[in-house]
Amino acid sequence: xxxxxxxxxxxxxxxxxxxxxxxxxxxxxxxxxxxxxxxxxxxxxxxxxxxxxxxxxxxxxxxxxxxxxxxxxxxxxxxxxxxxxxxxxxxxxxxxxxxxxxxxxxxxxxx
Amino acid sequence: xxxxxxxxxxxxxxxxxxxxxxxxxxxxxxxxxxxxxxxxxxxxxxxxxxxxxxxxxxxxxxxxxxxxxxxxxxxxxxxxxxxxxxxxxxxxxxxxxxxxxxxxxxxxxxxxxxx
Numbered sequence: 001x002x003x004x005x006x007x008x009x010x011x012x013x014x015x016x017x018x019x020x021x022x023x024x025x026x027x028x029x030x031x032x033x034x035x036x037x038x039x040x041x042x043x044x045x046x047x048x049x050x051x052x053x054x055x056x057x058x059x060x061x062x063x064x065x066x067x068x069x070x071x072x073x074x075x076x077x078x079x080x081x082x083x084x085x086x087x088x089x090x091x092x093x094x095x096x097x098x099x100x101x102x103x104x105x106x107x108x109x110x111x
Numbered sequence: 112x113x114x115x116x117x118x119x120x121x122x123x124x125x126x127x128x129x130x131x132x133x134x135x136x137x138x139x140x141x142x143x144x145x146x147x148x149x150x151x152x153x154x155x156x157x158x159x160x161x162x163x164x165x166x167x168x169x170x171x172x173x174x175x176x177x178x179x180x181x182x183x184x185x186x187x188x189x190x191x192x193x194x195x196x197x198x199x200x201x202x203x204x205x206x207x208x209x210x211x212x213x214x215x216x217x218x219x220x221x222x223x224x225x226x
Binding site (some may be wrong): 036041042043044045046049085087098099100101102103104 | 146167202217218219220
C-alpha cells in the first residue's frame with residue numbers, strides 16, 4: 001500500500017489561505033490522490049481528488065507536483081468550520097475507495 | 112436519500128457478547144466499505160462489497176468479525192465474542208464505482224464500547 005506523509009498539525013488564521021502538504025514518493029502511475037477531512041465526532045468527508053493535473057472544486061484546490069511525488073491541498077480562505085483532520089490518501093482507480101488512512105494533519109483555525 | 116446511515120450510533124456491550132451493526136448506503140451506490148477507527152488514529156479499512164459480493168477483507172478482520180450485504184443494499188457487521196480491544200468507532204462508506212474513482216460518502220459511525 002502506497003504511503004503518504006503529512007505534518008501532524010498546522011495552524012492558520014481565519015480568512016487566510018492554507019496550504020496542506022503531502023508527500024507520496026512511492027506513488028505509482030495509476031494511483032489517484034484523494035483528500036478527505038474529518039471533523040470531531042463525524043465520519044470523513046470528501047474534499048477533492050486527482051491524478052496528474054491540478055484540480056479545483058468549490059471546497060478546495062489540489063496542486064500536484066509534476067513528478068507526482070507530492071501534492072498540496074489549498075483552502076483559499078480558512079474558516080472556523082475548516083478546523084479538522086485532513087487525510088491525504090492514495091488509491092488505485094480500479095480498486096475504488098479502499099483507503100489506507102494515515103494519521104493526517106490536524107488543522108487549527110485561529111479566529 | 113440523505114446519505115449513509117448507520118445504526119445504532121452508540122453501543123455498550125459486555126465482553127464476550129455478540130454485537131451487530133447496520134449500514135444503509137446511498138441507494139444507487141454499488142460499493143460499500145467498512146472501516147474501524149480508534150482514538151487519535153485514522154480509519155482502518157476492514158472490508159468492502161461490490162453489490163452483494165465481498166471482494167476484499169483486511170487482515171485486521173479476524174474470524175470473530177463477519178460482514179454481509181445480502182441483496183446488495185444494506186450491510187451488517189457482526190462481532191462475535193467481543194473483546195475490549197474491539198472498542199472503536201465503526202464507519203461505513205459507500206460509493207459508485209466509475210473509472211477514475213468517485214468520492215466515498217461516510218456515515219457518522221457506530222461507537223462501540225466493550226466493558
